[in-house]
Amino acid sequence: xxxxxxxxxxxxxxxxxxxxxxxxxxxxxxxxxxxxxxxxxxxxxxxxxxxxxxxxxxxxxxxxxxxxxxxxxxxxxxxxxxxxxxxxxxxxxxxxxxxxxxxxxxxxxxxxxxxxxxxxxxxxxxxxxxxxxxxxxxxxxxxxxxxxxxxxxxxxxxxxxxxxxxxxxxxxxxxxxxxxxxxxxxxxxxxxxxxxxxxxxxxxxxxxxxxxxxxxxxxxxxxxxxxxxxxxxxxxxxxxxxxxxxxxxxxxxxxxxxxxxxxxxxxxxxxxxxxxxxxxxxxxxxxxxxxxxxxxxxxxxxxxxxxxxxxxxxxxxxxxxxxxxxxxxxxxxxxxxxxxxxxxxxxxxxxxxxxxxxxxxxxxxxxxxxxxxxxxx
Amino acid sequence: xxxxxxxxxxxxxxxxxxxxxxxxxxxxxxxxxxxxxxxxxxxxxxxxxxxxxxxxxxxxxxxxxxxxxxxxxxxxxxxxxxxxxxxxxxxxxxxxxxxxxxxxxxxxxxxxxxxxxxxxxxxxxxxxxxxxxxxxxxxxxxxxxxxxxxxxxxxxxxxxxxxxxxxxxxxxxxxxxxxxxxxxxxxxxxxxxxxxxxxxxxxxxxxxxxxxxxxxxxxxxxxxxxxxxxxxxxxxxxxxxxxxxxxxxxxxxxxxxxxxxxxxxxxxxxxxxx
Numbered sequence: 074x075x076x077x078x079x080x081x082x083x084x085x086x087x088x089x090x091x092x093x094x095x096x097x098x099x100x101x102x103x104x105x106x107x108x109x110x111x112x113x114x115x116x117x118x119x120x121x122x123x124x125x126x127x128x129x130x131x132x133x134x135x136x137x138x139x140x141x142x143x144x145x146x147x148x149x150x151x152x153x154x155x156x157x158x159x160x161x162x163x164x165x166x167x168x169x170x171x172x173x174x175x176x177x178x179x180x181x182x183x184x185x186x187x188x189x190x191x192x193x194x195x196x197x198x199x200x201x202x203x204x205x206x207x208x209x210x211x212x213x214x215x216x217x218x219x220x221x222x223x224x225x226x227x228x229x230x231x232x233x234x235x236x237x238x239x240x241x242x243x244x245x246x247x248x249x250x251x252x253x254x255x256x257x258x259x260x261x262x263x264x265x266x267x268x269x270x271x272x273x274x275x276x277x278x279x280x281x282x283x284x285x286x287x288x289x290x291x292x293x294x295x296x297x298x299x300x301x302x303x304x305x306x307x308x309x310x311x312x313x314x315x316x317x318x319x320x321x322x323x324x325x326x327x328x329x330x331x332x333x334x335x336x337x338x339x340x341x342x343x344x345x346x347x348x349x350x351x352x353x354x355x356x357x358x359x360x361x362x363x364x365x366x367x368x369x370x371x372x373x374x375x376x377x378x379x380x381x382x383x384x385x386x387x388x389x390x391x392x393x394x395x396x397x398x399x400x401x402x403x404x405x406x407x408x409x410x411x412x413x414x415x416x417x418x419x420x421x422x423x424x425x426x427x428x429x430x431x432x433x434x435x436x437x438x439x440x441x442x443x444x445x446x447x448x449x450x
Numbered sequence: 451x452x453x454x455x456x457x458x459x460x461x462x463x464x465x466x467x468x469x470x471x472x473x474x475x476x477x478x479x480x481x482x483x484x485x486x487x488x489x490x491x492x493x494x495x496x497x498x499x500x501x502x503x504x505x506x507x508x509x510x511x512x513x514x515x516x517x518x519x520x521x522x523x524x525x526x527x528x529x530x531x532x533x534x535x536x537x538x539x540x541x542x543x544x545x546x547x548x549x550x551x552x553x554x555x556x557x558x559x560x561x562x563x564x565x566x567x568x569x570x571x572x573x574x575x576x577x578x579x580x581x582x583x584x585x586x587x588x589x590x591x592x593x594x595x596x597x598x599x600x601x602x603x604x605x606x607x608x609x610x611x612x613x614x615x616x617x618x619x620x621x622x623x624x625x626x627x628x629x630x631x632x633x634x635x636x637x638x639x640x641x642x643x644x645x646x647x648x649x650x651x652x653x654x655x656x657x658x659x660x661x662x663x664x665x666x667x668x669x670x671x672x673x674x675x676x677x678x679x680x681x682x683x684x685x686x687x688x689x690x691x692x693x694x695x696x697x698x699x700x701x702x703x704x705x706x707x708x709x710x711x712x713x714x715x716x717x718x719x720x721x722x723x724x
Contacts, residue, residue: 097533098529098532100528119711119714119715120718120719122715122719124532124533124711124715126528126529126711128528128558129554132522132525133522133528133555133558134525135525136518136519136522136526136528136529136555137532138529139518139526139529140516140525140526140528140529141530143516143526143530144533144534146533148529162519163519163522166518166519289514291514291537292493292496292534293493294493295514296460296492296512296513296514298509298515298517299515299516299517300516300517301517301518301519309463309509310509
């Protein structure tokens with residue numbers, strides 16, 4: 074029986090995607106524009122033997138998520154900028170102790186309280202570097218309501234597979250936008266569950282051939298120790314320089330060696346394009362329309378939509394864009410992810426930014442290319 | 451170590467890192483003796499701590515142990531207990547960890563009445579960082595950050611927990627170790643949020659700054675300043691001024707949150723506990 078088409082909001086699709094991915098624990102704190110995710114999961118989780126709790130603050134929510142995840146339950150939280158800032162320390166804990174978790178950030182205008190109901194993409198670098206210390210992170214950014222569902226499943230899967238926090242970076246446009254979607258059938262979905270330790274002789278932080286250690290699960294009688302301190306393969310604190318370095322290398326390599334699995338993007342008409350617009354999240358919608366406007370003027374323009382923004386897809390962007398005359402990168406910030414493109418295509422990339430809480434218009438993105446054409450660039 | 455306590459310790463992790471004369475080992479010992487007396491189901495027990503001297507205890511106890519971030523033990527424990535309502539969860543924390551940076555979690559976990567047994571190692575100081583005042587450093591006491599005497603008023607943790615709705619509240623000291631062991635057993639057996647404040651000594655940072663003498667003298671201070679509820683009832687306010695009350699100070703029955711939630715789930719799922 075095929076699923077019916079539904080009119081869904083991005084935040085709703087995100088919550089349903091989490092349920093489909095097997096998420097059975099949510100802890101959160103009310104914050105606009107993410108609150109619908111908590112409201113839906115408060116309603117739905119207890120129906121499937123899941124648990125929802127509204128915690129006393131953002132930090133507590135993140136702590137509860139990690140506590141639940143240690144009991145082998147897929148656990149997530151949702152927030153927006155101010156709450157994302159508060160959660161950062163424990164996102165680092167999740168990274169260090171390798172606890173699967175997904176943190177949804179429906180971005181709004183900042184800094185500080187900013188504008189709670191207006192979109193921005195100002196937390197892109199915070200998603201990458203928000204918690205202290207060297208670590209890597211996975212951050213995915215959906216560009217449609219359907220992707221809020223499908224990419225959320227990918228986010229949960231990646232958290233489980235790589236034992237890492239995953240940032241699900243939405244924005245107010247994507248979170249509150251409604252679209253007619255037909256969700257995939259459950260049997261079409263791939264659901265990943267973490268590897269777990271099955272006997273006490275296994276070391277809880279010993280990497281296997283795939284770069285990931287099976288997880289010690291509380292309540293199985295193995296009596297493991299979990300700490301945010303630098304630790305060795307046993308999980309116990311260890312300050313030896315070699316051990317510390319090896320652990321940090323591991324945290325990075327388990328992600329960096331699996332880019333083929335983690336990186337997602339969509340390239341449209343980029344092969345012969347003179348101009349390429351790169352975008353992610355809510356901005357993608359205007360960017361795609363800009364491409365269509367330019368085509369009508371017989372300007373060969375491609376569109377590259379990034380779904381995985383961290384780790385940044387340097388190779389893909391370079392390969393897809395290096396033949397273009399110019400690459401335009403619109404963002405709803407003062408220019409954040411464009412810096413990564415500058416590292417690989419310094420002479421080609423042109424940022425286009427709006428950070429006034431307003432949506433970007435296709436015409437203004439198209440105008441950047443039109444002007445370049447006029448100037449013969 | 452006595453044989454009956456060995457199952458509860460990771461002997462290969464000992465000796466502990468605490469200073470000579472520190473009272474924390476006595477609390478850890480009391481916890482192990484309590485567990486031995488109860489013959490606690492190890493597999494079904496998790497021990498969760500925050501950050502600080504107290505919280506290092508999880509490294510030495512042979513259970514599923516979780517050494518969380520500063521102040522967050524109760525938040526992690528809440529999430530864990532929500533998905534494992536059948537498990538015993540013991541939280542080990544310190545005065546700064548529990549009542550300053552973790553104070554918000556303390557009052558809310560007490561309000562929700564989540565079945566966690568929280569043992570607060572109260573040495574009146576931030577020991578790990580070298581002796582700064584905490585919310586339980588008495589007014590007037592010296593610390594590295596109150597070199598002229600602490601101007602802040604300290605919490606009465608028992609009253610704080612009571613106001614927040616804790617359903618089991620006790621206080622003891624490392625001097626009164628048998629009473630402490632007994633209170634830990636009662637706390638673990640209590641269905642609901644239990645808070646056990648344990649007055650312990652930090653000779654290195656607190657005792658030295660406040661000229662309290664040797665660790666043994668600090669323990670004698672505990673003996674001389676602890677009174678029972680029955681004794682306190684007969685004393686004047688003036689006599690009680692520098693005393694603190696020990697024993698089981700409050701216990702009541704109230705619905706336990708994770709159990710209530712599990713019941714709600716069972717109802718919504720129509721009795722199917724899949």
